[in-house]
Amino acid sequence: MKTYTVAVIPGDGIGVDVTKAAWQVLEKSAQKHGIHLQPSWFPWSCDYYLKHGMMMPKEGIAILKQFNAILLGAVGWPAQVPDNVSLHGLLLPIRQQFDLFANVRPHRLLRGVQGPLREAAFDILCIRENTEGEYSGAGGRIHQGTPQEVAVETSIFTRHGVERILRFGFEAARKRQKRLASVTKSNAQKYTMVMWDEITDTLAAEYPDVAVTRYHIDAMAARFVMHPQTLDVVVASNLFGDILTDLGAAIQGGLGYAASANLNPDPAFPSMFEPVHGSAPDIAGKNIANPIAAIWSGALMLEHLGETSAANDIMQAVERVTAEGLGNQALSTDALTTAILHQL
Ligand code: NAD
Numbered sequence: 230m231k232t233y234t235v236a237v238i239p240g241d242g243i244g245v246d247v248t249k250a251a252w253q254v255l256e257k258s259a260q261k262h263g264i265h266l267q268p269s270w271f272p273w274s275c276d277y278y279l280k281h282g283m284m285m286p287k288e289g290i291a292i293l294k295q296f297n298a299i300l301l302g303a304v305g306w307p308a309q310v311p312d313n314v315s316l317h318g319l320l321l322p323i324r325q326q327f328d329l330f331a332n333v334r335p336h337r338l339l340r341g342v343q344g345p346l347r348e349a350a351f352d353i354l355c356i357r358e359n360t361e362g363e364y365s366g367a368g369g370r371i372h373q374g375t376p377q378e379v380a381v382e383t384s385i386f387t388r389h390g391v392e393r394i395l396r397f398g399f400e401a402a403r404k405r406q407k408r409l410a411s412v413t414k415s416n417a418q419k420y421t422m423v424m425w426d427e428i429t430d431t432l433a434a435e436y437p438d439v440a441v442t443r444y445h446i447d448a449m450a451a452r453f454v455m456h457p458q459t460l461d462v463v464v465a466s467n468l469f470g471d472i473l474t475d476l477g478a479a480i481q482g483g484l485g486y487a488a489s490a491n492l493n494p495d496p497a498f499p500s501m502f503e504p505v506h507g508s509a510p511d512i513a514g515k516n517i518a519n520p521i522a523a524i525w526s527g528a529l530m531l532e533h534l535g536e537t538s539a540a541n542d543i544m545q546a547v548e549r550v551t552a553e554g555l556g557n558q559a560l561s562t563d564a565l566t567t568a569i570l571h572q573l
């Protein structure tokens with residue numbers, strides 16, 4: 230039997246509940262399709278930080294490196310640990326150290342789900358740069374706490390980083406509707422985003438079969454709401470992509486529907502799969518978090534591992550449940566998970 234090792238990191242808040250749900254669904258689909266998912270559960274989280282003074286052990290990255298994939302819930306418990314400490318201690322180093330440069334986030338309305346828009350027929354694949362740009366972490370503060378304080382945080386865009394994410398987008402567009410939207414802000418950001426545009430143009434010449442349109446991030450935000458059906462593949466920088474994909478989640482019906490894959494196409498590194506949403510402290514512990522984003526992320530993991538029919542099976546089960554209108558009924562996390570398991 231084909232076996233895949235998976236590092237499971239539920240994390241904080243609703244991350245714990247939705248990861249448990251996703252794992253049940255993954256196991257069931259794996260069983261049906263004759264594959265074995267071998268999990269190792271890691272308690273790395275804000276609780277772990279409060280006990281050990283770090284979000285994961287020093288050798289955490291080396292430990293994770295041994296796995297075929299990582300399934301993550303959500304990280305962050307701002308009431309007890311500052312977000313910059315928790316995220317820079319766990320989620321962001323995983324993305325950066327395994328060079329998971331493509332953060333792929335699909336946005337489409339599942340059958341039966343009532344989104345906030347009149348237009349239901351959108352199918353957007355957002356591809357977010359995931360290792361550099363506005364998240365490079367280059368900067369510092371001087372004269373801290375004094376009136377002379379200065380804080381700098383430098384966006385770093387490399388030709389290598391920009392070219393590979395755009396190329397990833399062009400390749401994805403080729404397999405879809407052959408339309409690529411490049412998200413820019415070169416009217417205001419005259420170095421990084423002008424380079425981004427130039428690289429977009431160079432690649433556009435290499436992919437004459439793909440129709441390319443450039444949109445400034447502000448106009449793109451409006452387009453997500455007004456004309457989402459005009460979009461196919463959307464490629465954006467780290468921060469622009471972060472913001473756009475919460476908007477993408479909103480038009481899908483809420484944060485509980487948006488899945489994501491953090492990919493490095495090199496199988497020597499474990500790619501990481503997680504919902505777009507965070508730990509949602511406002512609803513944590515209430516058994517009301519929507520598990521579909523996490524379950525869908527699990528399906529993206531199976532797809533990445535080459536288990537396409539097991540992945541499709543999960544999505545079909547999810548859509549049979551949403552088609553019955555169950556997504557709109559404020560069901561508990563457990564009840565929705567049980568319904569999906571039942572369909573599987
Ligand atoms: P959030 O995504 O946790 O929550 C935003 C809103 O969406 C909240 O009202 C929440 O209740 C709702 N929501 C989120 N997921 C839901 C689900 N599955 N079902 C139903 N409703 C859902 O964003 P936030 O409040 O800005 O952040 C909370 C914490 O999570 C912070 O510590 C933040 O840094 C962290 N965070 C982590 C990740 C991650 O680990 N990938 C992502 C985003 C935020």
Ligand code: IPM
Pocket residue numbers: 316320471505507
């Ligand atoms: C996401 C999250 C993270 C990000 C945070 C928690 C650092 O919002 O995955 O979208 O900004 O990338």
Ligand code: MN
Pocket residue numbers: 471472475505
């Ligand atoms: Mn985000």
